[in-house]
Amino acid sequence: MSVSPAISQGSAGQPAPRKRRRLSRKLAPWLFLAPGMFMFLIYVLIPIGRSVWISFYQWDGLSPAHWIGLENYAELLDDDAFYTSLKNNVIWLVLYMLAIPLGLFIALFLNQTVRGIRIYKSLFFFPFVISQVVVGLIFSWFYAPGFGLFYKITEWFGGQGVAVLADENLVTYGIIAAGLWPQIAYCMILYLTGLNSVAPDQIEAARLDGAKGIKMLWYVVLPQLRPATFIALVVTIIGALRSFDLVSIMTSGGPYGSSRVLSYYMYEQALSEYGYRMGYGAAIAVVLFAIMMIFISGFIWKMWRDERGL
Amino acid sequence: MKLLKTAAVAALLAGLALPALAQQRTLTLNTDASDPAPKAAFDQLIKGFEAENPDVKVVVNIFDHEGYKTAIRNFLTADSPDLANWYAGNRMAPFVKSGQFLDVSDVWEENGLKDSLAPALSSMTIDGKQWGVPYTYYQWGIYYNKDVYKKVGVEVPKTWDEFISNCKKFKAAGIDCLTTGTKALWPAAGIFDYLDLRTNGYDFHMKLTNGEIPWTDDRVRKVFAEWAKVVPYTTPNTAAIDWQDAVSNIVQGKAANYVMGNFAVATFKDGGMTDDSLGFMDFPEITPGIPRAEEAPTDTIHIPAGAKNVADAKKFLAYIARADVQTKMNQELGQLPINVNSTVGDDPYLQAGFKILSTADGGIAQFFDRDAPAAMAKAGMEGFQEFMAKPERLDAILDRLEKTRQRVYKN
Structure with missing residues (x-):
């Protein structure tokens, strides 16, 4: 009895292998995708959903959460600190883009065969290797009132030193300058690798046609660097939007909150010593997520188009 | 980083909990005494307590001072120690109101702490009850x-x-x-x-x-x-x-x-x-x-609501409230004892601080970020x-x- 099902399966299963093959062909991709999808679900989708959910509550992380609907968002609309953060995020986004042309410029400059060029290249790449925390510390000493180099220089020129990190109008630009330092190096490396794959025959042909300087760069070299530009754009936008470490190290959002960005404001409200307004922090996170989503969907749309060869 | 630290602490806790002997009762204390002076003061305090209570073994988990402020919210709800240190005034209000700290008014009653710890009575009281015992402050x-x-x-x-x-x-x-x-x-x-x-x-x-x-x-x-x-x-x-x-x-x-x-x-x-x-x-x-x-910001010790060994924890609170214990501990800390019968070291700044605090007839505030x-x-x-x-x-x-x-x- 116990044997018969096996036999019957074998005998009646003349078409079964094909069916099974078809089934397994359908199933296999899902099986291979399953671990990744599982991780994505646990570490990305569910937390996003939870964050949105928490943003409708008033919750200090200890006491029971209390449903308040859209009140957190209503408060955001009336919160000066939120607008300051939003404005700073926009400034970050715009000025961080400078890293791309500057990185390209340095890459073009370094893309030559001179004795010891590798050393120069690695020196230019050096800031990207340093941790953001160290970059932040170096720049806060650079700006420090009293003993900072920058302060001393401005004191020498203008009589009175400029304490960048204590000035509400300058502080964000001061931090962005610190952030640009490693970001330019990053873009430079991307362009250097891109320049390696520029086709020499096209350059040659362009030269025969009399293209030179800017024209050569704009019409011949840059189009070939498009993949590098795309990646540089993506990492720079994401880098600008998630700027947190430099703000935290250099100013803690100060002076009086004027250098906050959304991610730092979210941290302050939800997780810092004086925070623990989980709902409000989550609401800020949702707004930041929505802004990021604009860019992310743009990128996905472009990649999808490229893949389909449009 | 923080996750790693929490994991390390959890591993440490598990490791420390195992060797506890059956007949010896354990008392776990979580503290942010990570700087040299506070660490020495706590070491000495615990040695003194264990000498007087040979059947109790005190297990100490030391946290980094800044990290503690976040960690306490996690361990109070997840894996509660028997004792934890914190701050007086409004700083303890969130934990009191969410029921994370135990009411220890009985310890205050039985040991006459309302007299001996009078300078800190108001800052330890919420809703007419006391929620911990203060052991040090500074001017x-x-x-x-x-x-x-x-x-x-x-x-x-x-x-x-x-x-x-x-x-x-x-x-x-x-x-x-x-x-x-x-x-x-x-x-x-x-x-x-x-x-x-x-x-x-x-x-x-x-x-x-x-x-x-x-x-x-x-x-x-x-x-x-x-x-x-x-x-x-x-x-x-x-x-x-x-x-x-x-x-x-x-x-x-x-x-x-x-x-x-x-x-x-x-x-x-x-x-x-x-x-x-x-x-x-x-x-x-x-x-x-x-x-x-x-x-004068005050540092305190509390019994979390999830404490397993409440009886010994209360004994510990009574011990740390004592005049001689606070004298010794604060000499090590370089700060001022709360107990009015304690004596102050001969440091000129502490002496000056003791003088102005003990004669402050207006009252003693904690600090803006602890009062508000x-x-x-x-x-x-x-x-x-x-x-x-x-x-x-x-x-x-x-x-x-x-x-x-x-x-x-x-x-």
Whole structure:
């Protein structure tokens, strides 16, 4: 009895292998995708959903959460600190883009065969290797009132030193300058690798046609660097939007909150010593997520188009 | 990083819990005593307790001082120790109100702590019950450079007017009258607290931090008016200066006065100052006749609601409240004992602090960020920082603080 099902399966299963093959062909991709999808679900989708959910509550992380609907968002609309953060995020986004042309410029400059060029290249790449925390510390000493180099220089020129990190109008630009330092190096490396794959025959042909300087760069070299530009754009936008470490190290959002960005404001409200307004922090996170989503969907749309060869 | 640390602590906890012997009861204590002096003080405290209670083994988990503030919220709800240290005043209110701390009024009753720990009774009481036992505090006041005073030829001021007129002389000599570093926000709150305590008194200050008085009140404006008098004589750009960097202004004689807590004495001395050059004075009088109040942040020990060994934990609280224990512990800490029968070490700053605290008939405040709830404290301290940089924006600052007050104290 116990044997018969096996036999019957074998005998009646003349078409079964094909069916099974078809089934397994359908199933296999899902099986291979399953671990990744599982991780994505646990570490990305569910937390996003939870964050949105928490943003409708008033919750200090200890006491029971209390449903308040859209009140957190209503408060955001009336919160000066939120607008300051939003404005700073926009400034970050715009000025961080400078890293791309500057990185390209340095890459073009370094893309030559001179004795010891590798050393120069690695020196230019050096800031990207340093941790953001160290970059932040170096720049806060650079700006420090009293003993900072920058302060001393401005004191020498203008009589009175400029304490960048204590000035509400300058502080964000001061931090962005610190952030640009490693970001330019990053873009430079991307362009250097891109320049390696520029086709020499096209350059040659362009030269025969009399293209030179800017024209050569704009019409011949840059189009070939498009993949590098795309990646540089993506990492720079994401880098600008998630700027947190430099703000935290250099100013803690100060002076009086004027250098906050959304991610730092979210941290302050939800997780810092004086925070623990989980709902409000989550609401800020949702707004930041929505802004990021604009860019992310743009990128996905472009990649999808490229893949389909449009 | 934080996750790793939590995991490491969890592993440590599991590792430590296993070897506990069956007949010996264990008592776990979580503390932020990570600096050398507090660590030595806790070591010595626990040795003393174990000597008196040989059947109890105290297991200590030491956390990094800053990380502790986050960690406590996790371990209170997840894996509760039997004892945890924290701070008095409104800082413990969130844990009391969410039922994370045990009511220990019985320990206070049985050991007569209401008398012996009287200076801290009000800051340990919420809803008429006591929620922990205080073991140390330290005074705030003005630390000054005696050499600078001598050089400029001014006397240590008794009143705020004298202080301001001294400032003019310091300015003429190219010295900042008052220095501070408000990068971490809280040093500005020390100045505000004292100005308010001296202008309006303890009761008003407590009502203000409790949200019972609008920030746009005229009496609050009076405090800022007093503050405005000293702003021109204060080190510029304080918002970009760490409090330790401001210490070097005093050490180098670039500034004369610094409103600080007694813990800064160690930093002053590291910079090369001695008892001969570093002076301490009580914050000068502003409104004559109001009872003198002082500021002294208090550190405390609590029993979490999830404690497994409550009986021994209460024994521990009774032990740490004792006069002789607090004397010994605070000698190690370099701070002041709360117990009125304790004695103070012969350090001149501690002696001075003990004198002003034990004679403060107005009351003893904790500190702005411990008396006011977190959200109010944060907004307030940012406002103070902004006021020091842009005193002309006072109206906008006060309106903003009032808006925050109406939101924070609503529930």
